[in-house]
Amino acid sequence: MDEIRLIEIRENILSDNQELASSLRSRLRRHRTYVLNLMASPGAGKTSLILKTIERLKDRFRIGVMEADIDSIVDAEKVAAAGVQAVQVRTGGFCHLDAGMVAAGLDAFDLDGLDLIILENVGNLVCPAQFDTGAIHNAMILSVPEGDDKPLKYPLMFSVSQVLLVNKTDYLSISDFDMQQLGERVLRLNATMPIIPVSCRTGEGIDAWVTWLADKVSDFIGR
Numbered sequence: 001m002d003e004i005r006l007i008e009i010r011e012n013i014l015s016d017n018q019e020l021a022s023s024l025r026s027r028l029r030r031h032r033t034y035v036l037n038l039m040a041s042p043g044a045g046k047t048s049l050i051l052k053t054i055e056r057l058k059d060r061f062r063i064g065v066m067e068a069d070i071d072s073i074v075d076a077e078k079v080a081a082a083g084v085q086a087v088q089v090r091t092g093g094f095c096h097l098d099a100g101m102v103a104a105g106l107d108a109f110d111l112d113g114l115d116l117i118i119l120e121n122v123g124n125l126v127c128p129a130q131f132d133t134g135a136i137h138n139a140m141i142l143s144v145p146e147g148d149d150k151p152l153k154y155p156l157m158f159s160v161s162q163v164l165l166v167n168k169t170d171y172l173s174i175s176d177f178d179m180q181q182l183g184e185r186v187l188r189l190n191a192t193m194p195i196i197p198v199s200c201r202t203g204e205g206i207d208a209w210v211t212w213l214a215d216k217v218s219d220f221i222g223r
Helices: 009-031 046-057 074-081 099-106 155-160 169-174 179-189 206-221
Strands: 034-040 063-069 085-090 116-120 137-143 163-167 195-197
Touching: 009 099, 034 046, 034 206, 046 063, 046 074, 046 116, 046 163, 046 206, 063 074, 063 099, 074 085, 085 099, 099 116, 137 155, 155 179, 163 179, 179 195, 195 206
Parallel strands: 034 116, 034 137, 063 085, 063 116, 137 163, 163 195
Antiparallel strands: none
């Protein structure tokens, strides 16, 4: 019987993706364009947060948004209506963005004309955490209705992110969500990650969030 050859597809894919992601970061440094990868579950408030961010920062930075969905342009239409350049990436059934998809999306932007690009990744707490997009930093949103146990169920997402936004804090009074317990669970996975409670509905915490982001962008682009 012929020898059976085992090919580790997942390992090869992730290795190739990592190489491309590193190349993308070098490209972004040359153009001085900061890219943020925003990840969350469906309905956690990614687009709402992006719109609040645009509102606060559009007079300070030149902003673009890359929207990723399996099959939709509705979020890109909302972003474009806010007055910034939007690119829609249809993932063709894939539940995440990878570096190749982001590279194709970046080709649709004039990188020399943008300071900040926000990637709205596909709504999912699993696959997006596994693929390096080439972004400079990762941010994630956890909404109060999802519960404070998510760091136990999806530890990788909390481990690879540089900031956690706890959205929909206006639901806290009608929920059993425990912010202190969440913080303890998160910091066991990622001891340096800031946790910013926000509400896109009331505006709570938005100033703290845009300050964090503006500082990162300014440091990266040199102003």
